[in-house]
Amino acid sequence: MTTAPQELTVTIGDVSRTLPTVRAGGMGRVPLVEFIGDSEFTKAVAQEMVALIPAGTEVLLTVVTNALPLTHELSDRSGLPYVCARKKRRTYMQNPIIQDVPSMTLGVAETLWLDGPHADRLKGKRVTVVQDVVASGGTAQALARLVERAGGTVSGYLAAFRQGAPTMDVIALQDLPRTLS
Numbered sequence: 001m002t003t004a005p006q007e008l009t010v011t012i013g014d015v016s017r018t019l020p021t022v023r024a025g026g027m028g029r030v031p032l033v034e035f036i037g038d039s040e041f042t043k044a045v046a047q048e049m050v051a052l053i054p055a056g057t058e059v060l061l062t063v064v065t066n067a068l069p070l071t072h073e074l075s076d077r078s079g080l081p082y083v084c085a086r087k088k089r090r091t092y093m094q095n096p097i098i099q100d101v102p103s104m105t106l107g108v109a110e111t112l113w114l115d116g117p118h119a120d121r122l123k124g125k126r127v128t129v130v131q132d133v134v135a136s137g138g139t140a141q142a143l144a145r146l147v148e149r150a151g152g153t154v155s156g157y158l159a160a161f162r163q164g165a166p167t168m169d170v171i172a173l174q175d176l177p178r179t180l181s
């Protein structure tokens with residue numbers, strides 16, 4: 001990984017991307033990881049992450065939006081099923097589990113919705129929480145609560161990138177700086 005003022009290039013496998021930077025409140029400029037619309041990068045990252053899935057994992061759990069294509073690729077490569085929480089209620093949801101996200105680094109306060117039939121797929125299972133980026137750990141914490149409330153157990157936290165110092169142990173391919181100049 002090389003850095004230049006207000007620019008950061010990451011290389012995963014044989015794929016490199018110069019990350020755009022965005023202003024995030026009073027944090028200055030932060031690097032932005034985008035898997036949406038970039039299947040080549042997504043597949044390269046998933047390929048490297050497969051080996052990092054904690055032993056004994058039975059199900060992967062993620063949340064929309066950016067982490068979804070990554071988790072799909074990870075499921076495809078590992079053979080593990082995955083479940084995805086939403087950030088909006090849908091009319092077709094049946095007895096969803098509703099979980100507030102305590103705090104987020106880039107966004108505003110959010111609420112996660114896990115459809116009841118999907119929650120059933122976590123019951124009694126060892127679940128790894130999968131994210132694109134873990135920063136404060138707020139989203140990961142909320143996903144872990146969803147697992148517990150669904151009757152599963154968290155076997156680990158796996159992310160493509162760790163940004164800053166989240167509150168839990170996170171297995172990540174690479175660390176990103178919290179801010180750029």
Ligand SMILES: O=P(O)(O)OC[C@H]1O[C@H](OP(=O)(O)OP(=O)(O)O)[C@H](O)[C@@H]1O
Nearest residue numbers: 065066104105107134135136137138139
């Ligand atoms: O560790 P935290 O401080 O909780 O931050 C990490 C979360 O922030 C980003 O989500 P974003 O709000 O950009 O959502 P998106 O994927 O829907 O764009 C990222 O995708 C993680 O889910």
